Amino acid sequence: MRIRFEGLEPRELARRETLFHVANGYLGMRGNFEEGVPGNLRSIRGTYLNGFYDSAPIHYEERLYGFARTQQSIVNVIDAQGVDISLGGEAFSCFTGTLNRFEQALDLAKGIYTRTVDWTSPGGRRSLLVFERLASFDMQQLALIQVRVTPLDWGGRVELVSFQHGDVVQDHDPNDPRKASTGKKMIDITLASREGSAMLMAARTTQSGLMMASAVAHRWQGAFGQEVQSSKQVSQAILMCEAAQGQEVSVTKYCVFTDSRREADPVTQALTLLDQALAQPFAYWADRQADYLAAFWRGADAGVRGDEALNAALAWSMYTLLASAGKDGIGNIASKGLSGEGYEGHYFWDTEIYMFPFFLLTDPRLARPLLDSRAAMLEEARLHAREMGHASGALYAWRTITGSECSAYFPSGSAQYHINGAVAHAFLSYWRATGDLAYMAGTGALVLVETARLWLDAGHWHEGSFRIDSVTGPDEYSCVVNNNYYTNRIAQHHLRGLAALCRALDQAGLLEQVKAQTGLTRQELDSFALAAEGMYLPQDEKLGISAQDDAFLSKQVLDIAAIPRDRFPLLLHYHPLFLYRHQVCKQADTVLAHFLFEEGESEDVINKSFDYYERITTHDSSLSECVFSMMAARTGQVEKAYRYYRGSAALDLEDTHGNTADGIHAANMGGCWMGIAFGFGGLRLFGEGPSLRPCLPAQMAGYHFTFLWQGSRVRVAVEADQAQLTLMEGPAIRLRVFGQPHELASTLTLPLNG
């Protein structure tokens, strides 16, 4: 399975840099050309380490109490991508001479990105150049770049100058008024030296005072000679050989990155790891990469038949989720993964609601560090709750790297209290999917209890129901509202889930330990239960739908069909008050609530709500279409589900939001997987266990996906008019299909029509 583009389109350069970034959850390197590009082309040259940030004070013209004080931004670290190439004395560039062939491909089974260039120089020398890259899943600090050169119709001097470059700035674009016109410098080089044949460099962030190091060295095939030079900001290795016509010569660049959030001594550790890495050739690390991915794909086995584009998008989504997700309990998943600087490299609820399910249900060992990363932010969440005026509890920051709030516009930032519910939802799902009570009795309970306390402090009783005022739901076109259905529903789920967990902990003799650790009391648990059962969920009797919030349905409906296409996304063309004043949704809100929590709502309310909100939703957020796809399938509109699914699958590969250059839309990639499993497959994990409601759009020949539940791995394959369920490993499992209970011990084949 590959993602592949042929031909070089200068206007798409920055987008392709995103699509062909290599990453492993710690280290991400955009698919920049080793040899560089002309300065007039839009290109974002970047390498990032998950959670490695610089900070800066946030300036407000009018600062009110409790406004977030400090920005955090993912840092564009030391650049080790550069390799200038001279062939028979002529500098190689894709923008001179003749490109006989140009191909970029990411192999999802190998985990290697390859750029293949068949090039005739201005002087007439034809050469084949193959660039291969990987960010190792085995050694997360390691990236490899292999350059293979074959003189096709000439012989002579091949010279490579391989750089390590410390004069790095953040993304900027003098032609885009929304971006900085000059690049901000976030690292200062503190060390640049040669250690044997290795080039070593270290840097300190300007404000946050974090340290990082990079160590670079080379192996080669061919009669290369090497000379290493080092200066304050740039080190370089000059590699030269004489190549015969038709003879491939190659150099592999080993790049190791370390940082002080993980290592006590990043410099020493970088050199140690570089030594380990250098002991093995490119092929060794490529084999390890393939082995790692083979195991991954066994768990993540999913595909679409009869639509190769969709199938590739799905595979790429799963692969990129893996490449984006922190695996060390420090890094989480930035909303752009490790592919760019968009949204400052912040973590949002995207992780828990859109991406966590994929990891949880394909390999919970990848899900757990995401929970650990949130647990590590708990103290910051407590402080944030105090800043927001809450006497007790913890409130997770809407956007953050280390846990402190980085949102400079609270109405669509800190006001999104539902992030607490998202975090809780992930912990509760983890418990239900894995049964890991030991984890829940420790870390899990700590997070769940403190975040639950927040709801009790934020909400209040009024006329017999528990209400939560002045919060913002997922839809950022309505901010600071009262009783957002989604928020109240996820809070209810949170409080109920905690109660259920406490019962299970009690039965396992673990509750007393939790009470001692958290100060939880019976009385407090009772107040949680009362609030959950009294939770106010706004409904509109006349319309027969769930109301997005108390006031939403009395506002003026915005006729989005009458708005010219060039005025979308609306947030770039309308003042927030205009949007807040109208019934218009940036994204799924109530519809998302019905996806996550359909229990208790009638089919009729779910169907009518979908129809109602669909008419006023612009999908200006990339978090929207995948949800509408799943809920279209849920409401029996299978062809519509397919259309939304296609939109979701195409988002980055076809750049439908126009900003893939700034990085991938990681949440949508989770949505792309969920669209198969939860959407067409109808998978739900409420109450007693998995249930399915598979359907198949006419445009697909079939699809399949796999999920793991309490140790049982189930493969669901749908084609023609039937679904085949296969127990791939683990004990027999009870599940429901179209509401009917089944026990799956080996294979079940069921008709699609319920």
Place this chain on the structure above:
Amino acid sequence: MRIRFEGLEPRELARRETLFHVANGYLGMRGNFEEGVPGNLRSIRGTYLNGFYDSAPIHYEERLYGFARTQQSIVNVIDAQGVDISLGGEAFSCFTGTLNRFEQALDLAKGIYTRTVDWTSPGGRRSLLVFERLASFDMQQLALIQVRVTPLDWGGRVELVSFQHGDVVQDHDPNDPRKASTGKKMIDITLASREGSAMLMAARTTQSGLMMASAVAHRWQGAFGQEVQSSKQVSQAILMCEAAQGQEVSVTKYCVFTDSRREADPVTQALTLLDQALAQPFAYWADRQADYLAAFWRGADAGVRGDEALNAALAWSMYTLLASAGKDGIGNIASKGLSGEGYEGHYFWDTEIYMFPFFLLTDPRLARPLLDSRAAMLEEARLHAREMGHASGALYAWRTITGSECSAYFPSGSAQYHINGAVAHAFLSYWRATGDLAYMAGTGALVLVETARLWLDAGHWHEGSFRIDSVTGPDEYSCVVNNNYYTNRIAQHHLRGLAALCRALDQAGLLEQVKAQTGLTRQELDSFALAAEGMYLPQDEKLGISAQDDAFLSKQVLDIAAIPRDRFPLLLHYHPLFLYRHQVCKQADTVLAHFLFEEGESEDVINKSFDYYERITTHDSSLSECVFSMMAARTGQVEKAYRYYRGSAALDLEDTHGNTADGIHAANMGGCWMGIAFGFGGLRLFGEGPSLRPCLPAQMAGYHFTFLWQGSRVRVAVEADQAQLTLMEGPAIRLRVFGQPHELASTLTLPLNG
């Protein structure tokens, strides 16, 4: 009548600088000591010209569409206050030697501030120094500073060095985290020269590119010799004489300020005006000042008997309103008048709702330029409406100098659409009080029609009523709400008033001209009338009160009695979301609506609303207590009205909000006058004309006030158990007292108990 303080209290220095500023509506000079103060004391040295501003881009970490782009700030202009004094070779300072007597007094009849210092130098020389200042009401560009020195027990050299200083920065305070720690420079000196014995200086603002000039020269009594020196940033005149023991010598400093918002050539005009001014001695300008004020006080005749502090506060309030109000149709009234840089010298709704009534009812010639100043902003208001997404109409900026929005936090800024109603209310009141149909047919109609159109575009019909969603009312502790009672009520008043005006214009044969000028149609007028009559005014049936907005009464009540005193004002200690989530009011909102528009609401609703909102109002805004005083009187709680009135009267003189150093609270000064006329006097100007409902708190022996209505000037004097109404000038007038109609032709004496 004087405001007077004895003794020098260094900690109160900055506050006294505010209290003893001199101003005339164009030019304001803080009461800084001519000879300066030690650098470690908090002092704000400043001179300001109404509406003379510098601009700066507003930076947002997250800028959304339509956010205000450019800040405007009143400029601290060239400093002409400085006079160093040497007495027998010893430098005069209030902070060395012995202060035998120190007195500061502002004479409200003379319009002169006097500082009297009986000082013994460290070397033992005793002298009497008298500093007198005025900002001329006759020549608005002119300020005079007279220094009189009498050697009491010695004779010898008296030397004055009088400065004109261009190295001026804005207010800053390294000890206050809310203020800039270093002073921002907003002017660059472009010219510093001698013109004869005059010192001439000109400056350009750094960003807005405005020009200003100051010209300074001296006259003296005594055998002074003068030497004038001029350098790039500082000019000085050295004046020396030998004074005999007991002989008073004096120097008068003439300071003229001009600016390019008023003058094509500020430099030439400054010199011309200086020549005119210099032709007359201090005594001449003092006489003119007294004449001007005598006329003013005839119109503004009001007072309190039996409480000298209240009487002085009332007189000072009226005087300071006069000193603050722009009279040239360019400057309006900054919320701090011309006494400081607080709120950047911006104009708010304070002008129309709190201060305009005083001018309108005492001297409409002073009211009219305030309307003209708003009319001059109409085009900016149109542009602002477009920015905010409105297809038609004009929306006045919440805070501004030239008309463009300067609020960097829209939820308690641009969202306060009610400012449109405030502007309209002032125009409509002007029409009713003066009958000036010619003005209304031109400027008035232009403003009223464009602002009315905004309501129609901002609101919408829902379930048979006209609603206005997502606006902020006066109370900034609840932002972006739906159907704020105050906003809807003032919009209704606006639309109804415009309809009434159009009928009157029609009768006068002026409507066609208005239609041609504004594009107003019969259909549009009908839609205005429909919206006015269908305006939704939220009520709570159970509580029997008007609801502040749709959601307010379902929120949690904040127990403000339980909050420690040092946590007020709440906005400095609680995140906005905490405040928005609770029933808590910064200031009068619904209660203000009931003050302005009681027609149509029952006494019961008004009374219960007052009681309800009073319990949850913190009065953290200086716009609140005066309204509660008036409405306490209205609801028959006369002693409570008195307590609020005392709070309002003491606000600046006793610095009860702790920030008088930054400038006066001009709106509260309007409230101080309204508290007598509208509060205790019960004056209302609804419908057919003036009505009164006088009451007298036990703590007062009596009070009186005067108002002008359609050419009839009425003096109302209340004492003991009766009110005496006297027609001071103009035709007999029909008015109601306690609901009963009366015709006032000369004098009426009526009992207080209705």
